[in-house]
Amino acid sequence: MAKKITIPHVSRIEGHAKITIHLDDSGEVAGTQLHVTQVRGFEKFIEGRPFYEMPSITARICGICPISHLLASVKACDDIMAVRIPETAACLRELLHCAQIVQSHALSFFHLSSPDLLLGMDSDPAARNVIGVLEKHPQLAKDGIALRKFGQQTIERLAGERVHPSWTVPGGVNAPLDTGTRDLILSDLPIAKSIVRRTLKFFKGAIDGFQDEIANFGNFPTLYAALTGPNGELRLYDGRLRFQDPEGNTVAEVVDPLEYQHYIAEATLKFSYLKAPYYIPAGYPQGAYRVGPLARLNVCGRCLTPEAGAELAEYKQRFGPVAHSAFLYHYARLVEALYCVERMEQLLEDPKITGKHVRAQAGVNALEAVGIMEAPRGTLIHHYKVDEQGAMRWANLIIATGHNNLAMNRSVEQVARHYVRGDTIPEGMLNRVSAVVRAYDPCLSCSTHAMGQPELDVLLLDPAGELLDRRRT
Amino acid sequence: MAHQISIRIDGKLVKVSAGSSILDAALAAGKDIPALCHMKGLSAVGACRLCVVELAGVGRLLPACTTPAADGMSVTTVSQKLTKYRRMILEMLFAERNHVCSVCVSNNHCELQALAARLGVTNVRFAYSYPKLSADTSHPRFVLDHNRCILCTRCVRVCAELEGAHVWDVMSRGTGSRLVCDMNQPWGASKGCTSCGKCVQACPTGALAEKGWCVEEMAKQPARVSRLAVIRGGGQ
Ligand code: SF4
Numbered sequence: 001m002a003k004k005i006t007i008p009h010v011s012r013i014e015g016h017a018k019i020t021i022h023l024d025d026s027g028e029v030a031g032t033q034l035h036v037t038q039v040r041g042f043e044k045f046i047e048g049r050p051f052y053e054m055p056s057i058t059a060r061i062c063g064i065c066p067i068s069h070l071l072a073s074v075k076a077c078d079d080i081m082a083v084r085i086p087e088t089a090a091c092l093r094e095l096l097h098c099a100q101i102v103q104s105h106a107l108s109f110f111h112l113s114s115p116d117l118l119l120g121m122d123s124d125p126a127a128r129n130v131i132g133v134l135e136k137h138p139q140l141a142k143d144g145i146a147l148r149k150f151g152q153q154t155i156e157r158l159a160g161e162r163v164h165p166s167w168t169v170p171g172g173v174n175a176p177l178d179t180g181t182r183d184l185i186l187s188d189l190p191i192a193k194s195i196v197r198r199t200l201k202f203f204k205g206a207i208d209g210f211q212d213e214i215a216n217f218g219n220f221p222t223l224y225a226a227l228t229g230p231n232g233e234l235r236l237y238d239g240r241l242r243f244q245d246p247e248g249n250t251v252a253e254v255v256d257p258l259e260y261q262h263y264i265a266e267a268t269l270k271f272s273y274l275k276a277p278y279y280i281p282a283g284y285p286q287g288a289y290r291v292g293p294l295a296r297l298n299v300c301g302r303c304l305t306p307e308a309g310a311e312l313a314e315y316k317q318r319f320g321p322v323a324h325s326a327f328l329y330h331y332a333r334l335v336e337a338l339y340c341v342e343r344m345e346q347l348l349e350d351p352k353i354t355g356k357h358v359r360a361q362a363g364v365n366a367l368e369a370v371g372i373m374e375a376p377r378g379t380l381i382h383h384y385k386v387d388e389q390g391a392m393r394w395a396n397l398i399i400a401t402g403h404n405n406l407a408m409n410r411s412v413e414q415v416a417r418h419y420v421r422g423d424t425i426p427e428g429m430l431n432r433v434s435a436v437v438r439a440y441d442p443c444l445s446c447s448t449h450a451m452g453q454p455e456l457d458v459l460l461l462d463p464a465g466e467l468l469d470r471r472r473t
Numbered sequence: 474m475a476h477q478i479s480i481r482i483d484g485k486l487v488k489v490s491a492g493s494s495i496l497d498a499a500l501a502a503g504k505d506i507p508a509l510c511h512m513k514g515l516s517a518v519g520a521c522r523l524c525v526v527e528l529a530g531v532g533r534l535l536p537a538c539t540t541p542a543a544d545g546m547s548v549t550t551v552s553q554k555l556t557k558y559r560r561m562i563l564e565m566l567f568a569e570r571n572h573v574c575s576v577c578v579s580n581n582h583c584e585l586q587a588l589a590a591r592l593g594v595t596n597v598r599f600a601y602s603y604p605k606l607s608a609d610t611s612h613p614r615f616v617l618d619h620n621r622c623i624l625c626t627r628c629v630r631v632c633a634e635l636e637g638a639h640v641w642d643v644m645s646r647g648t649g650s651r652l653v654c655d656m657n658q659p660w661g662a663s664k665g666c667t668s669c670g671k672c673v674q675a676c677p678t679g680a681l682a683e684k685g686w687c688v689e690e691m692a693k694q695p696a697r698v699s700r701l702a703v704i705r706g707g708g709q
C-alpha cells in the first residue's frame with residue numbers, strides 16, 4: 001500500500017515548514033512536498049504609502065537580515081528618484097552589507113548548522129545544538145559567537161542600531177562615517193579574519209567525512225543565478241544578474257535591473273505559500289535555478305580579494321567549475337565570509353570612505369524601479385511601481401529562499417529517496433531532511449513574509465493520503 | 474496692566490493676570506501639564522483633553538487650556554486620578570488610528586510618543602480599530618498621513634490664524650472625523666495653500682511631514698511657529 005510521511009517542523013531555520021513524503025504502492029518514495037505554511041502579505045499593505053517609507057517597512061520582513069531588505073529597497077528607491085548616489089554612500093552601503101553577510105553567515109554556519117557538522121547527524125538531538133558544540137568544541141563555538149558579534153557590532157557602529165537602522169536612505173546614507181569609527185572597525189578586523197581563516201581550515205579538514213552528504217544533499221544539476229561584476233567577479237552589493245546553465249555557460253545577463261522580468265516568473269504552488277520562481281526560457285519546472293553562496297561561487301569565476309581569491313580557486317579545484325551539492329553551501333559561505341572581511345578592509349582603507357557627501361536628493365523621476373542585491377541567502381529583488389506623487393501602487397519582492405524553492409523541494413525528495421524505507425520515518429532521515437533544508441539557510445519568514453517558530457513537521461502518507469507516521473523536530 | 478488674580482496650583486499661590494487660562498497660570502508656577510492640542514500663540518480649543526486638572530469643589534475634570542483662571546481657585550495638576558485619565562486618553566488616541574512608530578518619519582521626535590513615554594503608557598488596553606486610511610501625497614513638498622493624525626487641529630489653527638490661508642479643516646463627526654484640505658480636495662489641488670510649511674512644523678506627530686525624509690528623520694520645530702504666533706499676537 002502506498003503511504004505518506006510528514007516531517008512536521010524543520011528546526012534551526014528561520015520560519016516554519018512542513019514536509020510531506022508520499023509513498024507508492026511498493027513503499028518507495030513517490031514524491032515530496034515542502035510546505036511553507038504562513039503568509040504575511042507585505043506586498044498588499046504598502047499600497048498608497050510614500051515610496052521612501054519602503055526601506056523601513058520592508059526591513060520589518062525579517063529580523064535576521066533587515067539590512068538586505070533595506071539595501072534592496074533603497075536601491076529601488078534610488079532608481080525611482082533616478083539618481084546616481086554619491087560614491088562614498090555606495091561604499092558605505094557596501095561596507096554595511098559585508099558586515100551583514102559576515103554576521104548572517106556566522107549565524108548559519110556556527111549556530112544553526114555546526115551542530116550537525118560537528119556532532120554528527122545521528123547524535124542525540126537534545127544535545128545537537130550550539131550548546132552541545134560549546135561543550136565539545138569550545139574554541140569553534142567561541143569563534144562563532146565572536147564573528148557574529150563582529151558583524152553585528154560593525155552594523156551598529158555604522159548605522160547606529162543593530163536590527164532596523166534608519167541610516168540607509170533613498171539617495172545614499174544619512175550620515176558620513178567619521179575616522180574614529182573607521183579606525184575602531186579596522187582594529188577589530190584582524191581577529192575576524194583569523195577566525196574565518198581558522199574555520200575554513202577546520203572545515204576543509206573535516207569535509208572528507210561528509211562524502212555521503214555531499215553526494216546526496218541536493219546534489220543535482222540546476223541553473224544558477226547571482227550578481228557578478230563585468231568580468232565574472234564575485235559581487236554582493238551590485239552588479240549584473242547572471243544566469244548560468246548546469247554546465248557553467250552563461251545563458252543570460254541582466255544589466256538593467258528592470259529586465260529581470262523577462263527571465264524570472266513565479267509559479268504558485270498548491271501546497272505552499274512560498275511561490276516558485278523559475279527561469280522563463282527553460283519553462284516550469286525545468287527552469288528551477290538556485291541562488292545563494294553555492295550559486296554565487298558557481299556563477300563568479302573569480303574574486304577580487306587575495307585570500308578569498310585563493311580559497312575560491314581551491315574550491316573550484318576540488319569540486320570543478322560548477323558544484324551542484326547543496327552541502328557545499330556551507331563551504332561557500334565560509335569563502336564568502338572571508339571575502340567580506342577582506343572587502344571591508346579594502347573599503348575602509350580607501351580615503352573615499354570618510355567623504356562627507358553621502359546623500360542625493362530628488363523627487364519622483366521614474367514610475368517603476370527594481371533594486372537587486374545579493375542577500376546572505378541569495379539574490380533579493382525589490383520591484384516597485386509608484387504614481388507621479390510617489391505613492392506606492394504595486395510591489396513585488398522576490399526573496400532568496402523563494403528562488404531556491406524548487407531546488408529545495410527536489411533536495412528533500414533526493415534525501416527522502418535515499419533514506420526512507422518502509423512506513424516509518426527513521427530518525428536519521430528526519431535529521432538529514434532538516435539538514436538539507438538548513439543547508440540552503442532558508443529564511444521562510446522572509447520568503448513568504450511570514451512569521452513563526454523555526455520548526456519542521458514531517459508527515460509520511462500512503463497513496464490514499466492516510467497518515468502513516470509523523471515526526472517533529 | 475491687566476487686573477491680577479490669585480490662584481493656588483498644587484497648593485502654591487500664583488498671581489496671574491485676569492483672563493489667563495489655568496494652563497497659563499500653571500506654566501507661570503513652573504508646572505508642566507501634559508498637553509497636545511495646545512500651542513501658545515494660537516487659540517485654545519480643548520481638543521485632546523490631556524491637560525485635564527482637578528478643581529476644588531468641582532466634581533468633574535476640566536481642561537486647563539480652555540478653563541479661565543478665577544480668583545481664589547485651587548487647582549490640582551498632578552494626581553493618580555489625573556494620570557489614570559491622561560493615560561487612558563493617550564491609549565484611545567493610539568487605538569483610534571494606525572500609529573506605527575517603527576516606520577514613522579517622526580519616530581523619536583513625536584510629541585504623542587514622548588507623552589506616552591512620560592506618562593508610562595506601556596500598552597494599550599483598548600481594541601485597535603485599524604481604520605483603513607490613506608496618505609495624501611499630492612502636494613509637491615508635503616505629505617498628510619491620516620493614519621498618524623490625532624485631530625489636534627494645530628494645523629487648522631496655525632494656517633487660519635497665523636498664515637491667514639485657512640486651508641485645513643475637520644469634516645464629519647466622531648470616529649469618522651477627518652482633516653480635510655479646502656472643501657475636501659487633494660492637498661496638491663489647493664489654490665489657497667501657500668506651501669509655507671507652518672502646519673507641518675506645528676503638527677505634533679508624523680501626520681504632516683516634508684516629502685523625502687525617511688524613518689526618524691522628520692524633527693519638527695513647533696516652538697518656532699509658536700513664537701511667531703505670539704509675536705504676531707494671534708489668539709491668546
Ligand atoms: S495633521 Fe497634525 S496638526 Fe493637523 S490635526 Fe492632525 S495631528 Fe494635528
Ligand code: FES
Nearest residue numbers: 508519521522538
Ligand atoms: S491641551 Fe488642553 S485639551 Fe488639548
